[in-house]
Amino acid sequence: MQWSGQAWLGSGAIVFWGEVGDTSMHAHAAHQLFIGAEESSTIAVTLADGRSLGPTRLLAIPSGVTHRTSPVGAGARGASVYLDVDSAAGRGLGAAIADGPSTAVPPIDDWPIDPRSIVDEESAARLAGHLVGLGRGAHIHPYVTAAQRSTVVALAQSPTLAGIAAETGVSASHLSRLWRRDLGMSFNTWLRWERLREAARLIGAGANITDAAHGAGFADGAHASRVCSAMFGLSPLALTAGLTLI
Incomplete structure (x- = not known):
């Protein structure tokens, strides 16, 4: 179904x-x-x-x-x-x-x-x-909040934990610990989720799946499909075919 x-x-x-x-x-x-x-x-x-x-x-x-x-x-x-x-x-x-x-x-x-x-x-x-749009919780460490902002801006440029940590002014190991403590997941898991959200936004704005995948920082459509299946249990095509994205 x-x-x-x-x-x-x-x-x-x-x-x-x-x-x-x-x-x-x-x-x-x-x-x-x-x-x-x-x-x-x-x-x-x-x-x-x-x-x-x-x-x-x-x-x-x-x-x-x-x-x-x-x-x-x-x-x-x-x-x-x-x-x-x-x-x-x-x-x-x-x-x-x-x-x-x-x-x-x-x-x-x-x-x-x-x-x-x-x-x-x-x-x-x-x-x-x-x-939608309530924003982040106040319990998040300022380093994590700053790193989230930097990562979202750089989604299409393949951000890394090390690069974002350097931009934030903290070591990668310390940022990784804070990330897991405050968000309950790794930086890479959170990054994949944000990329899926951005790809969905781009599809809602009229992009095809391949262009949306590239715009969100995935290597290609197949990469986006694997992540979408792992996180939603559906391929991007199956997920969006019957949806109106707002």
Whole structure:
């Protein structure tokens, strides 16, 4: 089954609304929250260790957890929210699901609406308008924040940890430790996630997949496809074919 609908892209969050499809095993560099539009809109989840969750209308998955998802029945609709781990909302969700994936929506402070009330495009758009662009959390070390800014600007120029650390005025080993401590992932994992976000933005602006891949700093379309499959469980073509990117 193919994903189709709309996706709002921005700093801190990606919000999808529409018909959900299958994915292969993957692990994204963001916390994910899925909310089915109605009781019949459920998904089943298989984790890397073979455990299964669902069918469920509600699902929260921490960053870095390998899994695959499948809609249960045809026409399952819902919202899939991806929150950067260093965003305010992402930090709150991450703390609530620190023990692993959950089929209960945890309380999340400062959301404009209860996630369980996201039942249509209008409510999904309202949530996206709140989450997209909230920015980074205040708990991030200034070195990491400065390095993030430098990296995003240089995505197409193949930034390296050593180069960004030198520009930031800190050793690469120290920046690497701070990065893992504050973001819970390596510099390279975060870089791949940011490149996927930039490639999606470029596709939404009209670029083809190959040009978007180059513009985001991937070596070529095949490189972008491998990273997209590893982080979303879908190829770039399968991911974007049925989507309107906003």
